[in-house]
Amino acid sequence: xxxxxxxxxxxxxxxxxxxxxxxxxxxxxxxxxxxxxxxxxxxxxxxxxxxxxxxxxxxxxxxxxxxxxxxxxxxxxxxxxxxxxxxxxxxxxxxxxxxxxxxxxxxxxxxxxxxxxxxxxxxxxxxxxxxxxxxxxxx
Numbered sequence: 001x002x003x004x005x006x007x008x009x010x011x012x013x014x015x016x017x018x019x020x021x022x023x024x025x026x027x028x029x030x031x032x033x034x035x036x037x038x039x040x041x042x043x044x045x046x047x048x049x050x051x052x053x054x055x056x057x058x059x060x061x062x063x064x065x066x067x068x069x070x071x072x073x074x075x076x077x078x079x080x081x082x083x084x085x086x087x088x089x090x091x092x093x094x095x096x097x098x099x100x101x102x103x104x105x106x107x108x109x110x111x112x113x114x115x116x117x118x119x120x121x122x123x124x125x126x127x128x129x130x131x132x133x134x135x136x137x138x139x
Contacts, residue, residue, distance in 0.1 A: 025054055025066045027122035028129070035130050046109055051102045053113075055129075060136040061111045064129055065102075068118045071095055077119055112136060 020042055032039065032055070043056040045063040053063035069077035073092045081088045103113040112132060116125040 020054070022066065022068070022118065024116070024118045024120070024122055024125075028064075028066065028116060028125055029055060031122050031126035032129060035126060037130055037133060045106060045111055049102075049105055051098075051105070057133045057136075059138055060133045062114060062129070062133050062136055063106055063111055064114045064116060065099070066116045066118065067099070072099060072117075074117050074119065076117070 029039070029041065037057070040056040040058065042052055042054060044050070044052050045056055045061075054066045055064035056062075057064075067074070070079070071092065073096050078092070080092075099115070103115075106113045114129055114132060116129070
């Protein structure tokens with residue numbers, strides 16, 4: 001990856017970016033919990049695969065990932081920075097590649113990977129996730 005040119009101000013701002021317990025993630029969890037669903041938070045669905053899902057429904061084998069529009073290159077909201085452009089483009093493209101690889105690995109192991117964008121309504125995303133979990137629950 002190319003060298004990152006940055007300032008102390010930018011470094012401080014970027015270090016405050018949350019990677020877990022974001023606003024949408026908490027809203028989604030609260031809505032799912034209110035719907036009577038129980039789950040694990042920030043777990044690796046597969047042993048030996050260093051990828052952590054934000055919400056995991058073990059028995060149903062559903063892993064939910066809440067993706068930030070910037071960090072995961074949302075087709076609707078992604079922007080390409082002008083400063084350190086090649087560094088950030090490479091970083092975001094690697095994230096997208098890793099996301100596709102994670103989805104494929106989970107599918108191969110019988111899991112369903114659900115991607116929720118940070119711009120989505122928590123209520124709508126929770127409805128979608130709840131329907132999939134109920135559909136896949138073992139009887």
